[in-house]
Amino acid sequence: MEFLGAPTPFAAPAAGTVTVYSGATLLDGHGGPAVPGTSIVVDGERIRLVCPDADLPSDLPDLDVVERVDLTGRFVIPGLIDTHQHLATPPDRPVAEAVLRRQVFGGVTAIRDMADDLRQIGDLARATRVGEIPGPDIHYAALMAGPGFFDDPRTWEVSKGAVPGAVPWMQAITEDTDLPLAVAMARGTGATAVKIYADLPAETVAAITAEAHRQGLRVWAHAAVFPASPADVVAAGADVVSHVTLLAHQASAALGPATYKHKPPIDFPAFAAGDHPVIEALLADMRERGVVLDATAVLWTWLADRVPEERAEDRAHALDMAALAATLTRQAHRAGVEISAGTDYETSAGEDHPALIEEIEFLVAECGLSVAQALRSATLVGARGIGAEAEMGTVEAGKLANLVILAADPEADVAALRGVLCTVKRGLRFPAPTTNKD
Structure with a gap:
């Protein structure tokens, strides 16, 4: 009998599993101003593309989009x-x-x-x-x-x-x-x-x-x-x-x-x-x-x-x-x-x-x-x-898909960081266990 090892329910999604997050206001980690109307394309555990919503290709050639997530009114920061x-x-x-x-x-x-x-x-x-x-x-x-x-x-x-x-x-x-x-x-x-x-x-x-x-x-x-x-x-x-x-x-x-x-x-x-x-x-x-x-x-x-x-x-x-x-x-x-x-x-x-x-x-x-x-x-x-700057720390193409989705603008009130709606770590979503942060 084949032994498959311990279960891994929190493993990163496989390459080719594509999720498109659109409509976000992004603070990308470089310290600059927030950018509204941003799309983030995640392929497996990595970010494939970050661009304005208006520049997102409608068909995303070579990508089989599994899911689209509307983040209009939400704020995204790096993990x-x-x-x-x-x-x-x-x-x-x-x-x-x-x-x-x-x-x-x-x-x-x-x-x-x-x-x-x-x-x-x-x-x-x-x-x-x-x-x-x-x-x-x-x-x-x-x-x-x-x-x-x-x-x-x-x-x-x-x-x-x-x-x-x-x-x-x-x-x-x-x-x-x-x-x-x-x-x-x-x-x-x-x-x-x-x-x-x-x-x-x-x-x-x-x-x-x-x-x-x-x-x-x-x-x-x-x-x-x-x-x-x-x-x-x-x-x-x-x-x-x-x-x-x-x-x-x-x-x-x-x-x-x-x-x-x-x-x-x-x-x-x-x-x-x-x-x-x-x-x-x-x-x-x-x-x-x-x-x-x-x-x-x-x-x-x-x-x-x-x-x-x-x-x-x-x-x-x-x-x-x-x-x-x-x-x-x-x-x-x-x-x-x-x-x-x-x-x-x-x-x-x-x-x-x-x-x-x-x-x-x-x-x-x-x-x-x-x-x-x-x-x-x-x-x-x-x-x-x-020593992991090439892998994490900012939201940009090629890096790990480590994101935090917030209900409110942290620049308006830093306490918004206590209102995490969802964490994305290596492309896998960890939604907040409560629903009173909407």
């Missing part, structure tokens, strides 16, 4: 990309699958998983890619850090059955490490990138980065690795740096060596004006090198909202960090640094929107980005950070 997620710390498959479902039905078609138990992440990436479960495409990193980091309980959770720091997806790096072998082991997990995390000196950060690039991997790093400073990480050639608040530690680099667990204090008033000269120089270097900033700007606001009132000191610190995140993200935006939209958290099961919507709203409300610019951060810039 959204969350550039900072953790799905398996600790591994919990039912929770991860629920998160992935909420993300894709909420408009997210790709995510960047920033180091977890890659035994589970690799299988989730396969399952969403082939369509066994609903969810975004998953691009993930294998982590490298100094030995001192691996007494962190999170490393135990993601290395169960093995020794933390001695597994291919989470390696302790010393001056004696065989870096070509270590990077090859990371690459063998199926990772897109190496994540450089903590407790590594500048020369080691540079050596890891060079070897990862030589082997075709991207480098995603914390913006400060301690003792390596933000400037050290940028100079090493990292493709993306995460957590805008860590940039503040460039101003404290002169205080001497620090570790991940013992970071130097932040002089919050020194950053309040939003024009700190040390940060300005750092941002100029990032801009010149094309380093993407994965800001995770709303993270501290989310954390502050969850600190119990009786822990007043902790809540005050979280609020200071939230204000710092907004200030530094505004400064980075003014400086011309490319900002991607990442979260580092996910909304609870009772929410009907993914966390990425809250990051986009924060970028608009608190960080000086227009809606079009924030959408570009959550689409094209995210794709660049992943």
Whole structure:
């Protein structure tokens, strides 16, 4: 008897399955103005043609149109990309699958998983890619850090059955490490990138980065690795740096060596004006090198909202960090640094929107980005950070058919992103489970 394998109800349609979406108002992800009266021709999992409705050929020669969808009065944006997620710390498959479902039905078609138990992440990436479960495409990193980091309980959770720091997806790096072998082991997990995390000196950060690039991997790093400073990480050639608040530690680099667990204090008033000269120089270097900033700007606001009132000191610190995140993200935006939209958290099961919507709203409300610019951060810039700009991030011919169909105009009100009518991921439609968004 022939074994056909696991069912794939969420697989992309086959090439030759053609759907024409017409009448849409399109924000294509490049940051320009919305274009009304647009048609999008999807063939299988890819976009075949984007053109004004008036220019759409009536017979579409060489194409067997299976379905036509009228989007008059609707708004279309590219599929959204969350550039900072953790799905398996600790591994919990039912929770991860629920998160992935909420993300894709909420408009997210790709995510960047920033180091977890890659035994589970690799299988989730396969399952969403082939369509066994609903969810975004998953691009993930294998982590490298100094030995001192691996007494962190999170490393135990993601290395169960093995020794933390001695597994291919989470390696302790010393001056004696065989870096070509270590990077090859990371690459063998199926990772897109190496994540450089903590407790590594500048020369080691540079050596890891060079070897990862030589082997075709991207480098995603914390913006400060301690003792390596933000400037050290940028100079090493990292493709993306995460957590805008860590940039503040460039101003404290002169205080001497620090570790991940013992970071130097932040002089919050020194950053309040939003024009700190040390940060300005750092941002100029990032801009010149094309380093993407994965800001995770709303993270501290989310954390502050969850600190119990009786822990007043902790809540005050979280609020200071939230204000710092907004200030530094505004400064980075003014400086011309490319900002991607990442979260580092996910909304609870009772929410009907993914966390990425809250990051986009924060970028608009608190960080000086227009809606079009924030959408570009959550689409094209995210794709660049992943290294997948040729495949996703904008709505144009040749790219994956990753679309979000909205009931209202997000440029008029960014909250329209909470009104997703349908997500199209690789040409397959994921209609919103409720019908009250019409």
